[in-house]
Amino acid sequence: MNLKEWIFTTDHKRVGILYLIGSLAAFAVAGIMALLMRAELSTIGPTITANPTNYNVWLYTHGAVMILGFQIPALTGFFANFCIPLMIGAKDVAFPRVNALSVWLFYVGVILALATFFIPDPPDIMWTGYPPYSTITTGNTAMYSFTVLILGFASIIGGVNFLTTVAYMRAPGITLNKLNIFVWCTLGAFVLQLIFVPVLGTAVSLISMDKYLGTNFFDPAKGGDVLTYQNLFWFYSHPAVYVIFLPFIGVVFEVISSHARSAVFNYKMVVYGGIGGIVLLAGEVWVHHLYVSGMADWLRIGQMVTTLMISIPVGLMMISLVGTLYKSSIAFTTPMLYALGVVFLFLIGGLTGIPLAVPSLTLAVSDTYYVVGHFHYVMAVAGTFAIFAGIYHWFPKFSGRMYNELWGKIGFWLTFIGSNVVFWTMMDIGVDGMPRRYYDYAHFPQFESAHQLMTAGAVVLGLGFAIAVLNWIIGAMKGPPAGDNPWGSPSLEWTTVSPPPHGNWPSPPSVADDWHPYSYRKG
Amino acid sequence: MHKQHVKGKMCRASAAVCGAVLAASSWAAETAQSAAPKINDPARGWDSLWHEVIVDITIIGILFAVVTAWFVFTSRRTAGNQTGASPKLSAASAVGWTVLPIFIFLSIDLYTAANGWVLWNHYRDVPADRLEVKLESGMYSWDYTYPNGVRTQNELIVPAGKPVMLRMTSRDTLHSHYIPDFRVKEDSMPGRVTYLWFHPTKPGEHLVTCAEYCGVMHSYMAGRVIVKSADEYAAWMKREETQLAAAGAPAAAETGAPVAKPAARPKKT
Ligand code: HEM
Ligand SMILES: [Cu+2]
Ligand SMILES: [Cu+2]
Numbered sequence: 001m002n003l004k005e006w007i008f009t010t011d012h013k014r015v016g017i018l019y020l021i022g023s024l025a026a027f028a029v030a031g032i033m034a035l036l037m038r039a040e041l042s043t044i045g046p047t048i049t050a051n052p053t054n055y056n057v058w059l060y061t062h063g064a065v066m067i068l069g070f071q072i073p074a075l076t077g078f079f080a081n082f083c084i085p086l087m088i089g090a091k092d093v094a095f096p097r098v099n100a101l102s103v104w105l106f107y108v109g110v111i112l113a114l115a116t117f118f119i120p121d122p123p124d125i126m127w128t129g130y131p132p133y134s135t136i137t138t139g140n141t142a143m144y145s146f147t148v149l150i151l152g153f154a155s156i157i158g159g160v161n162f163l164t165t166v167a168y169m170r171a172p173g174i175t176l177n178k179l180n181i182f183v184w185c186t187l188g189a190f191v192l193q194l195i196f197v198p199v200l201g202t203a204v205s206l207i208s209m210d211k212y213l214g215t216n217f218f219d220p221a222k223g224g225d226v227l228t229y230q231n232l233f234w235f236y237s238h239p240a241v242y243v244i245f246l247p248f249i250g251v252v253f254e255v256i257s258s259h260a261r262s263a264v265f266n267y268k269m270v271v272y273g274g275i276g277g278i279v280l281l282a283g284e285v286w287v288h289h290l291y292v293s294g295m296a297d298w299l300r301i302g303q304m305v306t307t308l309m310i311s312i313p314v315g316l317m318m319i320s321l322v323g324t325l326y327k328s329s330i331a332f333t334t335p336m337l338y339a340l341g342v343v344f345l346f347l348i349g350g351l352t353g354i355p356l357a358v359p360s361l362t363l364a365v366s367d368t369y370y371v372v373g374h375f376h377y378v379m380a381v382a383g384t385f386a387i388f389a390g391i392y393h394w395f396p397k398f399s400g401r402m403y404n405e406l407w408g409k410i411g412f413w414l415t416f417i418g419s420n421v422v423f424w425t426m427m428d429i430g431v432d433g434m435p436r437r438y439y440d441y442a443h444f445p446q447f448e449s450a451h452q453l454m455t456a457g458a459v460v461l462g463l464g465f466a467i468a469v470l471n472w473i474i475g476a477m478k479g480p481p482a483g484d485n486p487w488g489s490p491s492l493e494w495t496t497v498s499p500p501p502h503g504n505w506p507s508p509p510s511v512a513d514d515w516h517p518y519s520y521r522k523g
Numbered sequence: 524m525h526k527q528h529v530k531g532k533m534c535r536a537s538a539a540v541c542g543a544v545l546a547a548s549s550w551a552a553e554t555a556q557s558a559a560p561k562i563n564d565p566a567r568g569w570d571s572l573w574h575e576v577i578v579d580i581t582i583i584g585i586l587f588a589v590v591t592a593w594f595v596f597t598s599r600r601t602a603g604n605q606t607g608a609s610p611k612l613s614a615a616s617a618v619g620w621t622v623l624p625i626f627i628f629l630s631i632d633l634y635t636a637a638n639g640w641v642l643w644n645h646y647r648d649v650p651a652d653r654l655e656v657k658l659e660s661g662m663y664s665w666d667y668t669y670p671n672g673v674r675t676q677n678e679l680i681v682p683a684g685k686p687v688m689l690r691m692t693s694r695d696t697l698h699s700h701y702i703p704d705f706r707v708k709e710d711s712m713p714g715r716v717t718y719l720w721f722h723p724t725k726p727g728e729h730l731v732t733c734a735e736y737c738g739v740m741h742s743y744m745a746g747r748v749i750v751k752s753a754d755e756y757a758a759w760m761k762r763e764e765t766q767l768a769a770a771g772a773p774a775a776a777e778t779g780a781p782v783a784k785p786a787a788r789p790k791k792t
Contacts, residue, residue, distance in 0.1 A: 052739050126736055132713060133696040133738055220714020226697065227712065260598065262607030269621040292699060292734075293710045294717035297647055304639055308632035315628045316621065318587070323620075325594040328607035332599070340595065347587055351580040355573065358639035360646050363719075364569055364706035367699060367734040431573075433703030435734045438742035443730060488604075520606040 010096035011502050012081045017398060018103045019077030020391070022110050024469060026069030027384075029114055031462060033062035038458040041451045044442055052439040056124040057139070059437060061116055063127035064144070066380065067240070068151045069110050074387050075247035076155060076193070077106060080162055080186045082398055083254075086493035086500065087180045087517070089171025089509045094164040098157055105154035112147045119143065126437065128237075129204060131218040131229050135211040145208040152197045159190035171492075173511040180491060180517045181264055181271070185250030188275045189243045192282055200236035203229055230293055234286040241379055242282045246275060248386035249317055249346075252339045255393045257324055258489040259336035263518035265323025269316055277313030281306060291359040292366045300359045307357035314350060318343070333487075334408030338389035341416050342382050349378025352427060367437075370430025376423045385415070388468055395475065396482030400498040403475035411467035418461025422454045491517040562686060563645040564722040569706040572642050576635065583631075646707070649720045653686040660691065660698040660711045662737060663744040673763040677746035679731065681723055682756035688720040699735035702748055708734050723750040 006014060036058050040047045049055065081099065085092055093099050116122045123129075124139040134141050166179070166187055207229065209215040216222035218229050257264050264270060287295055287303035321343055330336065352374045355361045365371065395403050429447045430436075441447055485494040496505050598607075612620070656679065657668040667675045667689075681687045691700060691711035701708035705721035723729075733744035751759060 052742065056736075056739065124739070130697060130736070133736070136696070137738070220712075224714075226714060260607055261600070261605070262609050263611075265609070266612060266617050266620050268617065273621050273625070292708055294712060294715055297643075301640055301643060304643075305632070305636050308636055309629070311632055312625055312628045315624060319620070319624055322587070322591050322594060324609075325591065325598060327609040328594070328598045329600040329605040330595060330598045343591060344588070347584055351584050354580055354635065355576045358572075358576070358635060358642075360565070360639050360642035361569065361573055361576065363565075363646060363708060364573075364703070366708065367701070433701075433730075433732070435701060435732055435742075437736045440742045442743065443732060443745045488606075 008100070010092070010100050012085050012093045012096065012099060013398065013500060015096075015099050015103045016078045016081030019073050019081060019106060022103075022107055023070050023074040023078060026065050026073070026110050026113070027465075028469070030062050030065040030070060031465060033058040033065070035458060035462055037062065038455040040439065041441070042455040043452075044445060044448055045440060053124055053139075055439040056126070056437075057116065057122045060123050060126050060144075061113070064147065065110075065113050067127060067244070068148065069113050071244050071248075071379075071383050071387070072151070072155065072240070073106055073110075075244060075251075075383075076158060076186065076189055077103065079182070079247060079251060079387075079390055079394075080158070080190075082394065083180075083493060084162060084165060084183055084186060085169070086397075086496070086504060087183050087491060088166060088169065088174055089492050089505070089511070090165060090169035091503045091505075091508070093161050094169060095161050098161050102154045102158045102161070105150055105157075109147055109151035109154060112143065112150065116143065128233060129207055129229075130233075131207050131210060131226055134207050135218065141211050142208050145204040148204045149201055152201050155193050156197050159193045162190050163187065163194075171509050171511065173513070173515070174492075177268070177271075178511075178516055180250075181253040181267070182247070182250035184271050184275050185246040185253075188279045189246040191279055192239045192243050192246075196236040196239045196283070199232055200240075203232035203236070206232075227290075227293060227295070230290055231286070234289040235283070238286040238289060239282040241375075242278050244379055244383050246278065248342070248383045249321075251386045251390035251393075252321065252342050253324075254491070255335050255339040255389045256321060256343075257518050257520075258393065258487045258491070259333055259339070260325055260328035260330045261488065261520045262324050262326075262328035263516070263520060265320045265326070267320075267518070270320045274313045274317040274320070277316070278310070281310055281313065285310060288357060288359075288362075291362040304357055304359050308354070310357075311350070311354070318347070318350070331487075333392075334403070334405060334412060335389045335392035337409060337412045338385045338392065341412065342385045342389065345377050345382040345385060345419065348424075349374060349376075349382055353378060365430060367435055368430035369426040369434045369436055372436050373423045373426030373428075373430055376419070376426070381419045381423060384465075388412075388415075391472065392468075393487070394493075395472065396486045397493060397498050397500070399476040399479070400482060401475055401479030402482045402486070403471050403479055407467055407471045411464045411471060414464030414467065415461050416464075418457045418459075418464055421457030422461060425450050425454050425457070490515070490519050562650050562722060564724075565642065565646045566704075566706040566721065568642045568645050572638055575638070579631075579635075646719075649688045649718070650686045653688045653720065654681060655688045655690065656681075658689045658691040658700060658711065660693045660700065660733075660737075662695050663733070663740045665700065665731060665744075665746045669760075669763075671760075671764060671767075673760065673767055677731075679746065679748045680756065680759060681748065681750055682753045683723055683726050683750050684753060686720055686722050688718060691717050691719070696737040697735045698733050698737045698744065701732050701734035702729055703732070704729040705748075710735050723748065726750050726752050726755075 006018065009015060037055060040049060040055050119140060121138050121140050123141060123144045124137060125134040125141060125144060129144055166183060206217045210218055216224045218224045218226050220226060253264055284306040285303055287299050288307045291300055356371065356374060392403060392408060429450045434441065434444055434447050482498055484498050492509060495509060655670060659666045665677050667679050689700060691709065692715065693711040693713045695713065697710055697712055699708050699710045700719065702721060707719050707721050709717045709719040711717060727750050729748040731746040731748055733741055737744065
């Protein structure tokens, strides 16, 4: 294997695998940050560091790297790259070189994010970077702005590439209603990226200009306004959760339908009602992040209604997932366990979000551990489980080998139990008043044992993740050959050899008239 | 007062807009009306609405989980080449399975929204008979100024039985004045004035803690609300007033009011 060939590759599958490696490295670093935070919180007062700034830097890194360096690139970089051309029967993406550029930019961004630890004054402004603190801190705000800009740019050019690919490069016979749910989901995510990333780019550029160039967009003493930043930031960052949610739920659809050998229940409802509904509502709910920020009252009430309405498309998708399981034929493989885990975690995460849609209720729980617990359930952990489900599911395809099923299941149960211990407890103490982003909880001594329980849970959880990653590394090197279609799926990516050669198929695949990516009866 | 008035109007205008949708629940409107004369303690309302929503989502969650578990456990694959045997949806049932859930979800949403809106009005409509205190937050303290000029730091001393309103701003970064016991918080910001109110009913102490990341010592930024009986409060206030007077008017004029950023003209929220 030739390193140079990999670095300069334009093959969408290799680009995807580069994304995978980079995002898993980011995940490992951000995960270690989480463990450091949990260690610090295991006792009241200083535990492993006496300097609160260290905790704040870990938290900044954890949040920013998990979202921008791990989940978004793993989903819209690895899965989109590896799966979309294979699922639509294309030889490659529309612009392979642009694709290579996007993965290089991604690496620059990740390296910048990780360089946080090697510069004298690392950013300590949380992944949200709110001014005025971000414009007066001694921490390096520019580092934050550049990381976000570069990763955002990588994602935008990826978006253009995939929209073009799906529009023009489908194999004959693959009509829009025969696209995999994952392809639809990813298209939805890229539409959101293209619309909203520029707003985030603006927001983070302006804070650095305020800090280093003396502009005053957000300084009220000179006519600026602090709330404007929060609006700009969340105008992107709420849709960003759907940029994560859509592809991850798409992966779950593929995994559940493959391992249950059952057609996706009510396909059109998912595509038009679910994905379409989310894309339409995504931009109208950002104020729910500003319920306690002093926004106009009418806006808070209006966006309560739009936020609650998100339950409609999301609920339709959940109904479809569960409907897919009806009278199916389930093999409880590791990817299937992770996918069922997502259904469970996302159910809890989604339902606990309903109180957070109601401004009057958030006046007590906003900015507490209730919120931290909720979004780990709904996005952080559900998303990570989905990513793990997908990696296990396509592992035979991209590596040509099989992972170890027993270790896969051990890893799953450890992470599943660990996550529930950690994040359920978070919601519990949050309702009782534990605020988030606290280095110390000296005036909440009653929460010490809960914090210790969470630290223990986090260790179990981390162990489970580590086992999964080791399982992949060992499987990729010496697992037994997997065969072309180990799950018996009719979806197009399983019709070529494992791993697929450059160009994917010797000649473009063609599909029968009654073919559908979920037509199991014939398979 | 006058600001309050504008706010009420805005609230009502927006109410009209949302009302078109929310009027579906006439129940909400009734509650809002019958609520007008007496004091609606938002903390009480919070407890009961929170409880209700948690019960609702628990029921939905359990229903969903049970159905899922049932499908999963009855669908174990028994032979290697077995495939699923779910029936194919007819066009009509596909539409039905879309439209029916939409209506169910929508009605749950609107019901929740109506309840949330009523409680919201309790949180935002401050009773006229109230104690109004100014709060300026800073890294890392809570500085209170009473109507008569008395000032305290990190201790908000209030009489039991009287609604307390804080008009808040900040001299540096964002902070959030969070009183867990009274189920309320709102950010304080430089250049803007925000408010919150709560209703202390009996003497006691309550933690105040900062809920918006404001800097290195964020987690140590705490204070207390000390509720005294009306008499004790009056006595305390008397002492403070005497002290303030003793300090003398000239001194006050010299040092000026609490330091506020100059040109920052507060905007209404
Ligand atoms: C692997 C297990 C994980 C553990 C034990 C963990 C733990 C934590 C803890 C303790 C906090 C900080 C609480 C605070 O001081 O406010 C936190 C915050 C956060 N976590 Fe995680 N986390 C995990 C995984 C993830 C994942 C996979 C994501 C992916 C999106 C994620 C995203 C975030 C974000 C965005 C924040 C908020 C950062 C901020 O407040 O600015 N976490 N996590
Ligand atoms: Cu959001
Ligand atoms: Cu603070």
